[in-house]
Amino acid sequence: xxxxxxxxxxxxxxxxxxxxxxxxxxxxxxxxxxxxxxxxxxxxxxxxxxxxxxxxxxxxxxxxxxxxxxxxxxxxxxxxxxxxxxxxxxxxxxxxxxxxxxxxxxxxxxxxxxxxxxxxxxxxxxxxxxxxxxxxxxxxxxxxxxxxxxxxxxxxxxxxxxxxxxxxxxxxxxxxxxxxxxxxxxxxxxxxxxxxxxxxxxxxxxxxxxxxxxxxxxxxxxxxxxxxxxxxxxxxxxxxxxxxxxxxxxxxxxxxxxxxxxxxxxxxxxxxxxxxxxxxxxxxxxxxxxxxxxxxxxxxxxxxxxxxxxxxxxxxxxxxxxxxxxxxxxxxxxxxxxxxxxxxxxxxxxxxxxxxxxxxxxxxxxxxxxxxxxxxxxxxxxxxxxxxxxxxxxxxxxxxxxxxxxxxxxxxxxxxxxx
Numbered sequence: 155x156x157x158x159x160x161x162x163x164x165x166x167x168x169x170x171x172x173x174x175x176x177x178x179x180x181x182x183x184x185x186x187x188x189x190x191x192x193x194x195x196x197x198x199x200x201x202x203x204x205x206x207x208x209x210x211x212x213x214x215x216x217x218x219x220x221x222x223x224x225x226x227x228x229x230x231x232x233x234x235x236x237x238x239x240x241x242x243x244x245x246x247x248x249x250x251x252x253x254x255x256x257x258x259x260x261x262x263x264x265x266x267x268x269x270x271x272x273x274x275x276x277x278x279x280x281x282x283x284x285x286x287x288x289x290x291x292x293x294x295x296x297x298x299x300x301x302x303x304x305x306x307x308x309x310x311x312x313x314x315x316x317x318x319x320x321x322x323x324x325x326x327x328x329x330x331x332x333x334x335x336x337x338x339x340x341x342x343x344x345x346x347x348x349x350x351x352x353x354x355x356x357x358x359x360x361x362x363x364x365x366x367x368x369x370x371x372x373x374x375x376x377x378x379x380x381x382x383x384x385x386x387x388x389x390x391x392x393x394x395x396x397x398x399x400x401x402x403x404x405x406x407x408x409x410x411x412x413x414x415x416x417x418x419x420x421x422x423x424x425x426x427x428x429x430x431x432x433x434x435x436x437x438x439x440x441x442x443x444x445x446x447x448x449x450x451x452x453x454x455x456x457x458x459x460x461x462x463x464x465x466x467x468x469x470x471x472x473x474x475x476x477x478x479x480x481x482x483x484x485x486x487x488x489x490x491x492x493x494x495x496x497x498x499x500x501x502x503x504x505x506x507x508x509x510x511x512x513x514x515x516x517x518x519x520x521x522x523x524x525x526x527x528x529x530x531x532x533x534x535x536x537x538x539x540x541x542x543x544x545x546x547x548x549x550x551x552x553x554x555x556x557x558x559x560x561x562x563x564x565x566x567x568x569x570x571x572x573x
Contacts, residue, residue: 299488357408443538469494
């Protein structure tokens with residue numbers, strides 16, 4: 155066994171020695187080709203021109219070489235017309251640079267689209283043009299709208315509603331409701347006819363429905379989403395959005411009825427200035443004399459129902475795409491949404507005060523709108539000039555058809571008037 159191992163080792167050593175010798179001979183031949191015994195043909199003498207050309211030519215390398223940006227002379231951006239280049243011109247000096255095309259896209263340039271403008275007015279616009287709305291940075295219109303909505307309308311709108319509710323709560327628990335100073339006489343005066351009450355309640359129900367659904371859509375993700383979860387909250391907001399869109403036209407019709415029904419009684423008078431100077435007696439003292447509606451109620455009618463209501467209605471119909479003659483682009487819809495949201499929040503803040511006075515804030519106010527009648531004492535203390543006109547016979551105490559004589563709730567006429 156030991157003889158065999160020694161034989162193998164000797165054979166391996168002999169083989170390694172032979173390989174090393176062959177390698178040494180090959181290196182020697184590369185260093186001195188003549189020594190190898192090979193016969194090489196002597197090259198023909200080269201001309202001076204060819205020799206200089208060969209010396210100047212760089213050594214050729216295999217593969218594809220990319221351009222060295224440091225060897226681009228002159229720099230492409232040094233061209234005075236660099237920013238005005240088309241996408242094709244830019245690719246000649248900077249292959250792959252599509253900045254001109256994207257600059258046009260972000261600038262609102264309309265590209266080609268086979269869709270009709272009436273069905274897809276912005277099919278050729280990928281990114282809206284740059285604008286700056288009040289409260290936003292100079293950016294594309296979609297981002298500017300988002301900044302206005304999220305940074306201004308939502309937080310400050312919520313703060314406005316909260317401050318109004320807080321002020322009403324403080325007033326109620328410190329001042330309390332406005333009560334009658336004298337005893338009721340039992341004699342009733344018709345303050346609102348059945349038609350007036352139907353108009354008011356239909357408009358009020360439509361407004362409350364729109365207000366609640368709008369609050370959920372605008373602020374619901376802050377107080378309902380964590381409680382309901384994304385699935386139920388998404389279903390709820392989708393349902394309320396649908397209700398909002400269908401109740402909107404009803405609010406339009408009832409608001410028009412409200413305006414034409416009550417505009418005559420809400421016409422400004424000189425006595426309204428005295429009511430405003432005394433704050434309507436809300437903070438103590440005797441309530442100033444007023445006609446059928448005082449200056450506060452007229453402010454709600456003209457400022458809330460007529461002015462803000464018209465803006466809310468116009469922008470809402472635009473958002474529903476119910477107004478003829480408009481293209482309804484994204485930018486127009488975004489502006490309409492901001493106008494609609496701001497006007498609605500202001501209107502809600504104003505109507506909250508009206509709701510408070512008509513329910514908890516004044517004794518007998520809610521009953522007047524629910525049943526249509528008020529006591530003589532209520533009319534005399536809260537609307538003295540209106541009561542005086544009734545006493546003088548200028549205004550009938552019963553303006554609508556009187557109830558059936560068998561009805562025990564039939565109102566008695568005011569003193570000095572006839573039914």
